[in-house]
Amino acid sequence: MIRLLIALTAAVMTQGFSPATTVNATLTAVPGIKVGHHTLSERPTGCTVIVVDGDAIGGVSQRGGAPGTRETDLLNPLNMVDKVNAIVLSGGSAFGLEAATGTVRWLEEHNIGWPAGPSRVPIVPAAILFDLGVGGNPKIRPTADCGYKAAAAATTGVVTEGSVGAGAGATVGKLAGPSRSMKAGIGSAAIKLPSGLIVAALVAVNAVGDIIDPSTGAVVAGIRNGDGTFADARKLLRSGATADRARPAENTTIGVVATNARLTKAQAARMALMADDGYARAIAPSHTNGDGDTIFSLATGRWDGAVDITLVGALAAEAVADAVVRAATQATGVAGIPAVRDLKK
């Protein structure tokens, strides 16, 4: 009851402090989805937790060649568990998987999880990205404490984007080496149809490739030339000019798409698969051997309209591409790595 009151108060406060014209165009536009970041102060890294109020049907598309994940096998439609309580995205490479342990602890304290006899087991798929080379001691990485704090910080408010949470140490445009890379981070976008269907995305973009705006074909962020212009990884690759490639495991884009539609587990998997096309459109190259690109899907089922999975999947791909572009445009530079807004001065 107290929790409900707090939640209601928080909701009212969020509404109350927002100008009437503000529309939530982030992942939390999907009712029941809360997002919290925790960013470490010692080094630019952190974690982002997506908490599902109630639960959601989950899916995953894992197509990058260098993944770091947990609880992704259970998302296979052939497997039994079909409800997800939270998704954890974290920096810190495989060490960062520990963040999920903290989220599991927070969920257990709140009695949230899959009913299993006397207990409730929190279902928390997670994926990590590699940021150990950015801005300080690589021994500093997100721990269980990070995942606990991010879960505790989760709200239904508009998601903070840029160099925060799992995106704090994220960079892009590394095909010509880290010295020519740019800062990226967390991006989020949402699409609402008149029918009431909502599809939204949140990504932490740490790609080896460049960021492309699919609506124009132009590079948004990526490998820089000496004069600060973009080299365009696509042209470099086609010319055979790249030599100083980034070390292969120092990348990865991870994300979540959510919808208020009612999907089966197999449909959630198809939604994740199609959402992955957003990576292909906005990142060039994507899904390389040096990227652990992964995308989770969540379907809350709170909207009871007729579901067309092609529509949901197509919108998921659109939202992911939008979110990837925002991850670059909303980032702030760290540790000498400039962001888009730094170049535009």
Next chain:
Amino acid sequence: MIRIAIVLALLVQTIETSPPRWTRRTGGQNLYTQVFTSASSVSSVVESLQPASGPANSTLTAIAGITVGHHTLTTRPTGCTVILADGGAVGGIAQRGAAPGTRDTDLLQPANGVDRVDAIVLSGGSAFGLDSANGAMRWLDEHSIGWDTGVARVPIVPAAVLIDLWVGGKPEIRPDADCGYRAASNATDAPVDEGSVGAGGGATVGKLLGNDRAMKGGIGTAAIALPNGLQVAALVAVNALGDVADPRTGAVVAGARNADGSLADVRKLLRSGAVLQRLQGGRPGENTTLGVVATNARLTKADAGRVALMADDGYARAVVPAHTIADGDTIFMLATGRWSGTPDVTLIGALAADVMADAVVRAVTQATGVSGIPAVRDIRKP
């Protein structure tokens, strides 16, 4: 500086004197990039500008050892396309569309044993068209080509089909074993014919507003050659539910048409919540894009799987939406291993995605209209 000027002069001259098809595909942009990113590769640029005889082959058969043959039925616009790998090639696959029709795809999984592919068959005719592969098998058997089992050589012929049964005539007419045999017999290393031929004979795109608003798809192919000798090429039969967009500009090239014949751009329609006929209980199985990427690099079977996976990003970029519940989108990968340079899978995969997107765009720009379904060239009057 003078050398660069000479190259630019040669470039201009070559563009002016070459057939439009060749300049379009070899890519002024690519050469421009080479000139400005690597002055040291000037000599190789000059080489690539001056093919030994005739236009350079910028199709799948640019890869030595790869031959391609089409057979197009005369009784209805449908057919099949057979890709032969002389001496075999390491194979891979990406099968991500939701409505596939395939054979011998499981053996392409890296955990499975057979790692040499003799031919790939792409066919119209929906699942009936898988019969085409039987004809390609027979042709290979007659030529004693196949996996050596000790007692016999078994041709390894993965295949995939697209559905075109509603186009231009009786749906009972579809490619059979005879089609596959003839296409295999027709296979040559000449530049591949594009457009409304072979497996693309009855292919269409842009069906989200209904088949009466669709446009003609077909066969497209493109190739990239790097100065170091690495080649990556693609061939595709484009029969997508979605529109075809050019990733270089974001513009729709072919797709669902408005009542006035203009391009509707389904990305905008989908985002607006507009009522789309094919999303309202429409028949879901009338699509599928099928392709092959080939390289002269030496890849492991797992690497070939990764390159196929990355090549699939070319579909995502040039087909919107791609990989839907109503598309059986599939890509096969062939690595001949005739180039002995050190393969970088990220580079090869990135080029495979690029060249696949180029091939998809060509599939619609090279198509010709059939049965009242217009192609790009029918709409864009010069």
